[in-house]
Amino acid sequence: MSENDRYSYDVVVVGAGGSGxxxxxxxxxxxxxxxIISKSLFGKAHTVMAEGGCAAAMGNVNxxxxxxxxxxxxxxxxxxxxxxxxxxxxxxxxxxxxxxxEAWGAVFDRTKDGKISQRNFGGHEYPRLAHVGDRTGLExxxxxxxxxxxxxxxxxxxxxxxxxxxxxxxxxxxTDLMVEEGRIAGAFGYFRDTGRFVLFxxxxxxxxxxxxxxxxxxxxxxWEYTGDGHALALRAGAKLLNMEFVQLxxxxxxxxxxxxxxxxxxxxxxxxxxxxxxxxxxFMFDYVPDVFRAQxxxxxxxxxxxxxxxDHNRRPPELLPRDEVARSINSEVKAGRGSPHGxxxxxxxxxxxxxxxxxxxxxxxxxxxxxxxxxxTKEPMEIGPTCHxxxxxxxxxPDTGAASVPGLFAVGEVSGGMHGSxxxxxxxxxxxxxxxRRSGLGAAEYVSALxxxxxxxxxxxxxxxxxxxxxxxxxxAEGENPYAIHGELQVIMNDLVGLIRRESEMKTALVELDKLxxxxxxxxxxxxxxxxxxxxxxxxxxxxLVVAECxxxxxxxxxxxxxxxxxxxxxxxxPEWRKxxxxxxxxAQGTVSLTRQPNPPMRTDLLELFDVSExxxxxxxxxxxxxxxxxxxxxxx
Amino acid sequence: MxxxxxxxxxxxxxxxxxxxxxQVEVNEGEVVLDVLHRLQATQASDLAIRWNCKAGKCGSCSxxxxxxxxxxxxxxxxxxxxxETLTITPMxxxxxxxxLVTDVSFNYAKAREIxxxxxxxxxxxxxxxxxxxxxxxxxEFRKCIECFLCQNTCHVIRDHTENEHAFAGPRxxxxxxxxxxxxxxxxxRREIAQDDFGLGYCNITKCCTEVCPExxxxxxxxxIPMKERVVGRKYDPLVWLGDKIGRRxxxxxxxxxxxx
Numbered sequence: 001m002s003e004n005d006r007y008s009y010d011v012v013v014v015g016a017g018g019s020g021x022x023x024x025x026x027x028x029x030x031x032x033x034x035x036i037i038s039k040s041l042f043g044k045a046h047t048v049m050a051e052g053g054c055a056a057a058m059g060n061v062n063x064x065x066x067x068x069x070x071x072x073x074x075x076x077x078x079x080x081x082x083x084x085x086x087x088x089x090x091x092x093x094x095x096x097x098x099x100x101x102e103a104w105g106a107v108f109d110r111t112k113d114g115k116i117s118q119r120n121f122g123g124h125e126y127p128r129l130a131h132v133g134d135r136t137g138l139e140x141x142x143x144x145x146x147x148x149x150x151x152x153x154x155x156x157x158x159x160x161x162x163x164x165x166x167x168x169x170x171x172x173x174x175t176d177l178m179v180e181e182g183r184i185a186g187a188f189g190y191f192r193d194t195g196r197f198v199l200f201x202x203x204x205x206x207x208x209x210x211x212x213x214x215x216x217x218x219x220x221x222x223w224e225y226t227g228d229g230h231a232l233a234l235r236a237g238a239k240l241l242n243m244e245f246v247q248l249x250x251x252x253x254x255x256x257x258x259x260x261x262x263x264x265x266x267x268x269x270x271x272x273x274x275x276x277x278x279x280x281x282x283f284m285f286d287y288v289p290d291v292f293r294a295q296x297x298x299x300x301x302x303x304x305x306x307x308x309x310x311d312h313n314r315r316p317p318e319l320l321p322r323d324e325v326a327r328s329i330n331s332e333v334k335a336g337r338g339s340p341h342g343x344x345x346x347x348x349x350x351x352x353x354x355x356x357x358x359x360x361x362x363x364x365x366x367x368x369x370x371x372x373x374x375x376x377t378k379e380p381m382e383i384g385p386t387c388h389x390x391x392x393x394x395x396x397x398p399d400t401g402a403a404s405v406p407g408l409f410a411v412g413e414v415s416g417g418m419h420g421s422x423x424x425x426x427x428x429x430x431x432x433x434x435x436x437r438r439s440g441l442g443a444a445e446y447v448s449a450l451x452x453x454x455x456x457x458x459x460x461x462x463x464x465x466x467x468x469x470x471x472x473x474x475x476x477a478e479g480e481n482p483y484a485i486h487g488e489l490q491v492i493m494n495d496l497v498g499l500i501r502r503e504s505e506m507k508t509a510l511v512e513l514d515k516l517x518x519x520x521x522x523x524x525x526x527x528x529x530x531x532x533x534x535x536x537x538x539x540x541x542x543x544x545l546v547v548a549e550c551x552x553x554x555x556x557x558x559x560x561x562x563x564x565x566x567x568x569x570x571x572x573x574x575p576e577w578r579k580x581x582x583x584x585x586x587x588a589q590g591t592v593s594l595t596r597q598p599n600p601p602m603r604t605d606l607l608e609l610f611d612v613s614e615x616x617x618x619x620x621x622x623x624x625x626x627x628x629x630x631x632x633x634x635x636x637x
Numbered sequence: 638m639x640x641x642x643x644x645x646x647x648x649x650x651x652x653x654x655x656x657x658x659x660q661v662e663v664n665e666g667e668v669v670l671d672v673l674h675r676l677q678a679t680q681a682s683d684l685a686i687r688w689n690c691k692a693g694k695c696g697s698c699s700x701x702x703x704x705x706x707x708x709x710x711x712x713x714x715x716x717x718x719x720x721e722t723l724t725i726t727p728m729x730x731x732x733x734x735x736x737l738v739t740d741v742s743f744n745y746a747k748a749r750e751i752x753x754x755x756x757x758x759x760x761x762x763x764x765x766x767x768x769x770x771x772x773x774x775x776x777e778f779r780k781c782i783e784c785f786l787c788q789n790t791c792h793v794i795r796d797h798t799e800n801e802h803a804f805a806g807p808r809x810x811x812x813x814x815x816x817x818x819x820x821x822x823x824x825x826r827r828e829i830a831q832d833d834f835g836l837g838y839c840n841i842t843k844c845c846t847e848v849c850p851e852x853x854x855x856x857x858x859x860x861i862p863m864k865e866r867v868v869g870r871k872y873d874p875l876v877w878l879g880d881k882i883g884r885r886x887x888x889x890x891x892x893x894x895x896x897x
Contacts, residue, residue, distance in 0.1 A: 532683040
């Protein structure tokens with residue numbers, strides 16, 4: 001293996017979006033020699049596409065906000081399937097992470113008294129999202145990128161080399177993790193520009209690879225979202241949690257076809273936009289589910305008053321959690337009340353003055369003007385659901401981000417549990433920061449506790465095996481076209497394991513995925529090693545197929561509807577199913593096996609943050625027994 | 638509405654290359670990147686293109702379309718006639734890696750030379766107080782998606798590679814301006830803007846502003862005000878006097894040393 005480039009690090013972070021950069025910064029701050037592996041150029045990761053904001057209960061706009069309220073909103077949004085400890089840490093620590101980012105150079109929009117401004121968003125009781133117009137993700141990734149640069153500048157002074165302690169490997173893809181005797185020993189991959197293989201030897205690897213959106217046809221996700229981290233973890237022996245929960249963002253563009261799925265930020269609704277059907281009706285009032293009825297307005301008048309007087313009015317139903325809004329849009333379109341191109345209308349033009357729209361939503365204006373010839377200050381947008389986020393992911397320890405394989409950590413979208421069955425808008429950027437820091441710290445502490453003599457080393461056999469897999473598509477002179485297989489996969493997932501799911505369709509999907517896997521084994525990538533996208537896609541396909549299998553299997557198993565998993569044949573939410581987590585792991589044969597695992601019960605002091613009458617909508621009698629007030633609530637009914 | 642477009646796409650690497658002719662289907666509403674993707678999927682699976690978001694937010698798919706620096710994802714096919722041949726080439730200023738992908742590492746090296754955000758250490762996180770009107774300008778510059786089209790188009794380096802060491806380019810002179818205008822920053826980068834980053838090379842032809850996909854007024858709002866600040870600093874009689882009589886300690890922040 002003379003052509004291998006070998007590097008040795010304490011911590012290798014795979015992924016250079018918000019969570020990866022925050023993890024790497026923390027590992028470096030704790031004295032660890034850290035590598036950041038970026039599939040794209042530095043600063044281009046999917047985080048740049050986040051628009052609305054970063055949720056943190058700072059109370060800058062409404063002083064009633066605090067971590068308890070944020071915690072409650074998060075659990076409600078996730079339909080109480082969230083890992084409660086993660087939701088607790090997230091709600092408590094998000095404000096500090098936002099303030100820290102500001103001290104590192106982020107320039108958020110301001111309130112009148114000069115603090116960080118906060119905006120309304122779906123499912124959040126108070127204005128909570130720190131934001132920069134509608135390009136908050138870009139601000140976040142740029143601030144973290146510039147913090148890495150600042151640390152490198154300090155290292156240049158101290159060590160004479162800016163890359164002595166933290167280095168970014170841009171356009172580098174990891175294809176396999178190296179595991180020796182059940183522990184992480186490193187990561188293997190290739191440089192895109194030359195196609196040369198590279199080995200990173202490291203006792204700790206933090207997966208921060210984001211999501212799986214590219215397994216779906218209509219998606220708001222960028223090309224990098226091929227489920228790499230999910231698949232790497234699975235192959236390394238870790239477990240994936242609740243992969244059936246895939247969030248369809250209610251508002252993606254629907255026209256023209258080439259931009260179908262492109263995100264339209266929830267801020268449009270947070271800032272006053274409303275959804276209308278072809279009859280001009282604000283239909284969301286018809287779709288407020290029982291569990292949320294107490295918190296949402298029943299008339300347009302009350303909903304409109306709420307923007308100025310949130311203390312005495314209830315929220316507009318357009319700001320229900322995303323899963324509810326996506327399903328409602330789907331129902332309206334199915335009932336024949338959709339827009340000309342199969343979506344519905346999102347209207348802010350008739351509700352807010354043009355200069356307000358331009359100030360608050362500049363990228364949305366730009367996006368519609370340039371890609372669809374629509375002026376959003378004058379006419380409504382046509383929108384529809386688009387695959388946006390996977391709530392499922394690597395099962396991790398809430399406090400440290402550690403996966404079940406020693407030395408492996410996961411953070412951000414690739415990790416599971418935090419968001420339960422449905423993520424609230426704005427809770428992703430804060431998730432990246434809170435758990436980015438925690439997993440970076442977790443990895444650093446793991447390495448510190450490991451004696452130098454006990455560091456695992458990568459065996460030549462493992463290295464050869466990884467190289468053989470990676471080079472295979474290039475060596476097949478003839479075979480399947482990776483682009484064609486990818487296209488078919490996206491259609492299968494979109495049509496058969498999409499927003500509304502049925503047993504028969506998911507069974508068909510599993511059969512079809514089997515066939516695709518057989519074809520994927522014969523995939524061929526003509527051309528050379530240097531920057532060959534056909535080859536890159538061929539290797540990504542392996543990951544997407546296994547992830548798709550996990551989603552389909554888990555979706556078939558869960559016989560209820562909850563959050564980002566809606567079953568036509570099991571439309572209700574079941575308190576019994578709330579107690580169950582579905583776990584995917586890889587078998588020795590490389591297939592996926594699915595098991596059930598109990599969902600850990602919530603700590604009592606956290607349970608007590610809720611009214612028992614609310615908990616009764618989600619939990620079994622048995623779970624509520626013994627809780628103070630349980631009997632009283634019984635009497636009220 | 639579909640038609641076949643004639644594309645001439647530059648294929649090659651650092652050693653050599655040439656324009657290759659293709660006929661590719663185009664459908665209503667598509668952008669140049671859609672058509673390049675179709676070419677990749679059906680005729681040239683190894684065609685190297687750099688792209689990420691396909692939404693004008695990441696700044697990866699910078700290239701030259703009929704000689705004009707543009708983002709392929711934000712260039713609609715409808716701006717060309719169906720009869721027109723599209724010539725698609727990599728950004729000319731940067732070394733080619735393969736096909737339409739260039740080596741933009743120059744930009745990352747320049748970014749590392751600019752002294753970072755330097756807040757007053759006595760201000761703790763959470764204590765920053767800034768008015769919206771005071772952060773508007775920095776925010777305009779922070780809309781930059783680092784597509785490097787401005788860097789590519791600026792003739793100071795496009796036509797004169799020898800200037801690369803002395804000139805940081807519009808993107809990074811704008812970064813200096815952004816930090817200088819940040820209300821909570823305490824460093825002074827005016828002297829290095831001129832001496833190390835080559836602000837004086839800019840003769841305000843506004844080519845950078847013209848190609849900016851984010852419509853940032855780079856020349857008017859960043860470069861010209863920066864030039865004024867530099868001049869103000871250099872010819873301020875009080876600063877001159879303070880330096881002369883030794884009452885003013887040298888406060889300019891030095892450039893950060895690069896990798897030796």
